[in-house]
Amino acid sequence: MAIQWSGLGPELLLRLVRDSEQPLRSQLETGLRDAIRDGRLQPGERLPSSRELARELEVSRGLVQECYGQLLSEGYLDSHVGSATRVAARAYPAASPAPRPPKAAPAPRLIADFRSGVPDLASFPRGDWVWAMREACREVATAELDYGDPRGSEALREVLAGYLRRVRAAAAGPEDLIVCTGFAQGLNLVLQVLSQLGVGRVAFEDPGYGDDETSTSVRSAAQPVRVPVDELGVDVAALAASGARAVVVTPAHQSPTGVVLAAARRHELVEWASRHDGYIVEDDYDSEFRYDREPVGVLQGIAPDRVFTVGTVSKALAPSIRLGWVLAPPALSGAVAEAKLLSDRGTSGLDQLALAALLRSGRYDRHLRKMRGVYARRRAALIEALERHAPGVRLTGLAAGFHAVAHLPEGADEDAVVADALRRSVGLYGMAPFRAARVPAPPQLVLGFGLTGERAIEAGIAAVADLLR
Ligand SMILES: Cc1ncc(COP(=O)(O)O)c(C=O)c1O
Numbered sequence: 001m002a003i004q005w006s007g008l009g010p011e012l013l014l015r016l017v018r019d020s021e022q023p024l025r026s027q028l029e030t031g032l033r034d035a036i037r038d039g040r041l042q043p044g045e046r047l048p049s050s051r052e053l054a055r056e057l058e059v060s061r062g063l064v065q066e067c068y069g070q071l072l073s074e075g076y077l078d079s080h081v082g083s084a085t086r087v088a089a090r091a092y093p094a095a096s097p098a099p100r101p102p103k104a105a106p107a108p109r110l111i112a113d114f115r116s117g118v119p120d121l122a123s124f125p126r127g128d129w130v131w132a133m134r135e136a137c138r139e140v141a142t143a144e145l146d147y148g149d150p151r152g153s154e155a156l157r158e159v160l161a162g163y164l165r166r167v168r169a170a171a172a173g174p175e176d177l178i179v180c181t182g183f184a185q186g187l188n189l190v191l192q193v194l195s196q197l198g199v200g201r202v203a204f205e206d207p208g209y210g211d212d213e214t215s216t217s218v219r220s221a222a223q224p225v226r227v228p229v230d231e232l233g234v235d236v237a238a239l240a241a242s243g244a245r246a247v248v249v250t251p252a253h254q255s256p257t258g259v260v261l262a263a264a265r266r267h268e269l270v271e272w273a274s275r276h277d278g279y280i281v282e283d284d285y286d287s288e289f290r291y292d293r294e295p296v297g298v299l300q301g302i303a304p305d306r307v308f309t310v311g312t313v314s315k316a317l318a319p320s321i322r323l324g325w326v327l328a329p330p331a332l333s334g335a336v337a338e339a340k341l342l343s344d345r346g347t348s349g350l351d352q353l354a355l356a357a358l359l360r361s362g363r364y365d366r367h368l369r370k371m372r373g374v375y376a377r378r379r380a381a382l383i384e385a386l387e388r389h390a391p392g393v394r395l396t397g398l399a400a401g402f403h404a405v406a407h408l409p410e411g412a413d414e415d416a417v418v419a420d421a422l423r424r425s426v427g428l429y430g431m432a433p434f435r436a437a438r439v440p441a442p443p444q445l446v447l448g449f450g451l452t453g454e455r456a457i458e459a460g461i462a463a464v465a466d467l468l469r
Contacts, residue, residue: 016028016031024063028064033074042087043088043089044089047068047077047084047087050065072085075088108422110425110427111456111463113426113427114426114427114451114460115448115450115451116403116447116450117255117403118450119317119371119402120375121450121451125367128358129317131357132357132358133354135353136357140353149337150338150341151337153349156352157177159359160355163359164309164327168295168297168298168309169301170301176327176328176330177326177327177328177333178340179323182314182322183311184217186324186326187248189336190326191220192339193339194246196335199245200222200223203242204248205228205229205234205248206227206229206437207256207257207431207435208248208255225244226436226437227244229257229259231259232265233249234254234261234265236269236272247279248281249281251282252296252400253285253401255283256397257396258396258399258404260400266296270303270306273303273306280303280306281310282307286400289375290400291379304329304330305330305331307329308328310325311325312324312325313355316371322351375402375450378453378457379402379404381449382395385457386461389461390468390469392469393408394406394407395407403446403447403448404447405446406447406468407442407443409469411443414430414443417467420464420467421463424463428464430443430445430446431443431445
């Protein structure tokens with residue numbers, strides 16, 4: 001390899017590789033630009049004349065002139081008639097790069113991590129997704145690669161509407177579906193539309209969205225209020241008293257208590273909405289996983305004019321896919337589409353076509369069937385492990401999803417249990433971060449089993465049993 005070094009001072013060695021595929025001019029340009037950016041060449045510093053540098057590097061003078069010309073036009077260099085070419089006085093990205101924050105210590109390896117809200121990431125159907133992406137690329141019409149309908153791909157909305165009618169008893173038509181990037185965006189779009197309608201106060205369940213989600217859920221509402229949840233679901237009388245005109249609920253499987261909204265409450269809630277000209281935002285996040293019976297249909301099916309149902313693939317596939325949908329009341333679906341257009345012009349078209357292919361081919365259903373089995377076995381392992389190692393700890397909220405609530409003995413200190421468990425390499429999570437007011441409340445743990453297999457569940461519970469008893 002023939003390498004030519006310039007003599008622009010010992011610390012500024014410009015290195016030209018003669019037999020590189022990168023043309024010499026581009027090498028010189030990049031070398032000078034990098035030297036200015038990282039401060040080896042300082043503002044105001046004089047550069048050699050094109051003749052000098054050309055001689056030094058054994059390249060043509062024209063090549064150096066072209067290169068200087070390029071950097072002059074980019075603003076890295078300055079030159080005035082009759083004087084030398086210099087590094088422009090304006091400083092380029094900090095001469096010394098901004099100090100990087102110290103690397104966080106690696107998270108300790110846990111025997112078992114009972115974090116909730118995350119599906120089994122290791123079970124993501126990689127093969128099916130590769131197949132679906134390939135299908136999407138193969139099938140996509142050239143015109144579909146353009147900006148399209150902000151509601152999303154027609155092919156996906158058609159197949160999704162059919163799926164939601166079949167599986168969730170939704171009153172769904174493709175024209176009222178808006179594909180978005182998950183629940184977080186779906187909720188934001190709906191809140192924007194509600195705010196345009198003059199809906200100020202929006203109620204959220206308590207306990208409800210935890211610390212992480214608070215930033216995207218509760219905080220995205222202009223005037224959030226909290227309404228309590230009891231063993232029948234959201235307290236509709238408290239909702240009516242709150243003065244809210246919209247409420248965000250998790251009827252199929254309350255997050256995080258796990259209760260299913262009782263039939264009577266479903267009707268009360270819908271009645272509340274029609275009496276108050278109100279709206280219900282239904283977070284249908286993990287309804288695919290119900291173990292004791294068929295899942296109840298969405299609320300939207302009984303009040304399509306009052307309910308926005310927001311769905312996501314974050315639990316069924318993986319959060320990083322960032323695909324979800326809003327099924328909006330027909331009178332408002334245009335406004336949601338408009339909000340989506342203004343927000344980002346639409347969700348990735350190829351990802352949408354891939355999801356459509358998964359749904360159409362039956363691979364989505366097949367994956368869900370498999371995962372229902374996986375989570376049902378983990379749920380049974382959790383019940384057994386608690387019965388064996390910490391009898392007396394009551395578990396609730398097990399009808400669906402992949403988390404449950406463990407009730408600690410009265411007087412137990414939730415935070416201390418969590419901290420002690422971590423010292424034993426077990427990730428436990430308290431209910432406190434899901435509560436609005438940090439007032440004394442019964443000590444509880446939210447135990448997720450999306451990330452933890454059966455053996456780890458047994459080992460993890462055994463390791464912390466004395467803390468739970
Ligand atoms: C209650 C609830 N709804 C919805 C979601 C999914 O949000 P997204 O679709 O933005 O990933 C989560 C994720 O943890 C959740 O806990």
